Amino acid sequence: MTRIWPGETVGILGGGQLARMLALEARRMGYRIAILDPDPEGPAMQIADVRVPGAFDDPQAARSLAEKSDVITLDTEHVPAALLELIEAIKPVRPSADVLRIVQDRLEQRRFLEAQGVPQVRYAPVSDVEDLHAAAKVAGFPCVLKARRSGYDGKGQVRVGHPDELVGAWRSLGEAPAVMESFVDFEREISVLLARDLEGNLRFHPIAENVHRRHILHLTRVPARVPAQLASQAEELGARIASALGHIGMMAIELFVTGNDGLLVNEVAPRVHNSGHYSFGACVTSQFEQHVRAVCGLPLGDPSxxxxxxxxxxxxxxxxxxxxxxSTVLRHPTARLHLYGKRRVSPGRKMGHVLVLGEDADSASALAESIAAALERGTPPGGSTWT
Ligand SMILES: Nc1ncnc2c1ncn2[C@@H]1O[C@H](COP(=O)(O)OP(=O)(O)OP(=O)(O)O)[C@@H](O)[C@H]1O
Ligand SMILES: [Mg+2]
Structure with a gap:
């Protein structure tokens, strides 16, 4: 079992905000950080010790990252599994190519979940127009057509309300191989955030309650408003998934809570996750430190x-x-500003987040929503003063 100690180098495939926060926590612990990313000025590159600019499918760049690192992890599951396999021969890669191969393809992921007996939406594969109509019969209307690969923040998916919209939806995805899912009229969305270490031990961060807008995560609230029994069922599903995959590191399992307290798994992310950002400031051990601990072979920290x-x-x-x-954010002593250092701004792009700590989740939520609304209006309450 390879343990990686502070002073050694953690290599990350991907240099976005997740890698940046991993790097901040790892650096605090005394690790060095190496980043491979196509953007030499991206969020994590700005704070890396070693920069390897390059494409995710460039074997030369991946080899170079592996040679400069003591362990490799990732901030995106959209890295070719074959590339991970290549560098597994050089250095430990956590999570492994085998985990990525299943998770990065929505259809493979659904089939894996089905084999584990995990409850999920009705689904069917789509690879041509014939499938499209057959799959809609399985899923029913409304349904959601999702490209098998490369989706995030609702990109690569389209809701279909009526049979007449099927072909248009399929064209809008560039006729890429896809999965059709039934549309779930859920009561709430939650996520299980867990870490699995090299020995198979599991630790759970508190379950997150998530609100999406336009398919993009808007807000996470903790503690989540779910009964204790439902929470332990959700954790049991997470444990089953992570253990069956042989995953190492943080993992997020997104779930829909349906009427009568039913649970359906939406998707699995084999990495730190946006819905776990609250832990960076609100927990004894953040998801980022926990991931570093897991992939470095250290004992897991306290996620309370x-x-x-x-x-x-x-x-x-x-x-x-x-x-x-x-000033809209900083005037509030319990609000903490996180910005990712992204130079290119575009609508829907995640630029940062605000964490609000409170006596209770209702008051924290009210303040967070009022800050978000003031930022959207563009006028700081009290003008440019702090009052
Ligand atoms: N079958 C469904 N029924 C109802 N809502 C859905 C369904 N699939 C997705 N959604 C909504 O869209 C959101 C994003 O979908 P999903 O998690 O599948 O996509 P993604 O683009 O991979 O997102 P992420 O950024 O989490 O990777 C979900 O959190 C949920 O709010
Ligand atoms: Mg999702």
Whole structure:
């Protein structure tokens, strides 16, 4: 069993905000950080010790990252599994190519979940127009057509309300191989955030309750409003999935809570996750430190919640001619600003988030929503003053 100690180098495939926060926590612990990403100025590159600019499918760049690192992990599951396999021969890669091969393809993921007996939406594969109509029969209307690969933040998926819209939906995905799912009229969305270490031990962060807008995570609230029995069922599903995959590191399992307290798994992410950002400031051990601990072969940390917390995402939409007036956030002593250092701004792009800690989740949520609304309006309450 290879343990990686502070002073050694953690290599990350991907240099976005997840890698940046992993790097911040790893650096605090004394690790060095190496990043491979096509953007030499991306969020994690800005704070890396070793930069390897390159494409995710460039074997030369991946080899170079492996040679400069003591362990390799990732901030995106959209890295070719074959490339991971290539570097597994050089250095430990956690999670492994085998985990990625299943998770990065929605159809493979659904089939794997089905084989594990995990409850999920009705689904059917689509690879041509004939399948499309057959799959809609399985899923029923409304349904959601999702490309098998490369989706995030609702990209690569389209809701279909009526049989007449099927062909248009399929064309809008470029006729890429896809999965048809039934549309779930859920009561709530939650996520299980767990870590699995090299010995198979599991630790759970408090379950997150998530609100999406336009298929993009808007807000996470913790503790989640779910009965204890439902929470332990959700954790049991997470444990089954992570253990069956042989996963190492943090994992997020997104679930729909349906009427009568039913649970359906939406999707699995083999990495730190946006719905776990609250832990960076609200828990004894953040998801980022926990992931570093797991992939470095250290014992897992205590994931307990210190205070009720609400995280709200800051999207590019609130950037106008200049950046938002940060006094809107910073005037509140219990609100903590996280910005990812992204230079390119576009609508829907995740630029940062605000974490609000409170006496209870309701008051934290009210403050977080009022900050988000003020940022959207573009006028800081109290103008440019702090009062
Ligand atoms: N079958 C469904 N029924 C109802 N809502 C859905 C369904 N699939 C997706 N959604 C909604 O869209 C959101 C994003 O979908 P999903 O998680 O599948 O996509 P993604 O683009 O991979 O997102 P992520 O950024 O989490 O990777 C979900 O959190 C949910 O709110
Ligand atoms: Mg999702």
């Amino acid at each position: 919640l210190l205070r009720p917390a609400v995280m709200v995402n800051l999207l590019g939409d609130i950037w106008r001619d200049s950046g938002p007036a940060w």
